[in-house]
Amino acid sequence: MPDGAVRPGQPLPPPSGWLDPLAAVRTPDDPYCDVYLTGTVFLDIIFTGLDAAPVRGTESWARGMGSSPGGVANMATALARLGLRTSLAAAFGDDMYGDYCRDALELGEGIDLSMSHTVPGWHSPVTVSMAYEGERTMVSHGHEAPPKDPALEGGRECPPPARACVAALEPGEDQEWIARAAERGSRVFGDVGWDDTGRWDLASLAGLERCEAFLPNAEEAMRYTRTDCPRAAARRLADRVPLAVVTMGADGAYAVDARTGETAEVPAIEVAALDTTGAGDVFVAGFVMGTLAGWPLADRLACAGLTAALSVQEFGGSLSAPGWVEVAAWYQHVKSYHDQDPAALRRYGFLDTLLPGCARPWPLRRAVPTIGFRSS
Incomplete structure (x- = not known):
């Protein structure tokens, strides 16, 4: 079991956020x-910034790309x-894609994987997603995993x-x-x-x-x-x-x-x-x-x-x-505008008692993900 993983029956630690809503x-x-x-975990490879759907016989360049479970x-x-x-x-899977997905979920997100298992010789399912015009097109490949022993x-x-x-x-x-x-x-x-x-x-x-x-x-x-x-x-x-x-x-x-x-x-x-x-x-x-x-x-x-x-x-x-950081930053942002619809602000008034103050600016920036960066 990896360092930091949860052992069966132990209470799970707080996830990567800073607020417990329960x-x-x-x-x-x-x-x-x-x-x-x-369910099934895929390795997702996402292309964004496409102006239109790919056309047969041509090459399309995307302005953004990322990978994630x-x-x-x-x-x-x-x-x-x-x-x-x-x-x-x-x-x-017991390939590098499987290792990446497991580490991202268990160590990066604090998700309990004690009920999960690694299948020797089984390669991870993969989905390529192309986002354009507010929609997405996906191509997937994979084989059904054998049942868990x-x-x-x-x-x-x-x-x-x-x-x-x-x-x-x-x-x-x-x-x-x-x-x-x-x-x-x-x-x-x-x-x-x-x-x-x-x-x-x-x-x-x-x-x-x-x-x-x-x-x-x-x-x-x-x-x-x-x-x-x-x-x-x-x-x-x-x-x-x-x-x-x-x-x-x-x-x-x-x-x-x-x-x-x-x-x-x-x-x-x-x-x-x-x-x-x-x-x-x-x-x-x-x-x-x-x-x-x-x-x-x-x-x-x-x-x-x-x-x-x-x-x-x-x-x-x-x-x-x-996470709650993003929610809090959004709420602080919308409340700062004096011309906001009062009814709309009341709709999210339940956040006032839930969220602490948030000083981070809006919009927030997230890290751009990829596979294969070596630690220095």
């Missing part, structure tokens, strides 16, 4: 992690940077006890761990992607019945519910899950709480999007954090939308996820 609700009997998730690492990093003690179960668990529970888990629901894929997590008291947040089968059948999403919240985007929600309006889709989804949240891109997000009948809608923050990779993961992470902290529904939507908006102004998936 401090007011923590007790000595809490599980050792806040959020558990599992991707796939499920986007969500794990977003959760950790918001102060949640995060445990990730994933396979890592149960003997490697060493008697540990999998999934481990956690306040919550985030499950990527796949049509027709039965993920038994979701039921086990729910039975152990974890609150399940269901994420979903594009249905390549074209059926868009909610009944095919095994584990949906275990979810406390389901968070599709507008297109996914409308296709699953056979509606032509994201808000109508959210109301239809609330017949299947206790809490339906539909993200609507530039139009914000809308949520329906089936248990109370409450609805909430928060408009999006207008930003110049550089790269939307991972924005949906950041939104889910912000919403999970606010839910575990016990915030009102509208505040959860506002925080999730804010963190997603901050993320699209940087390139990369996991690299672009904001």
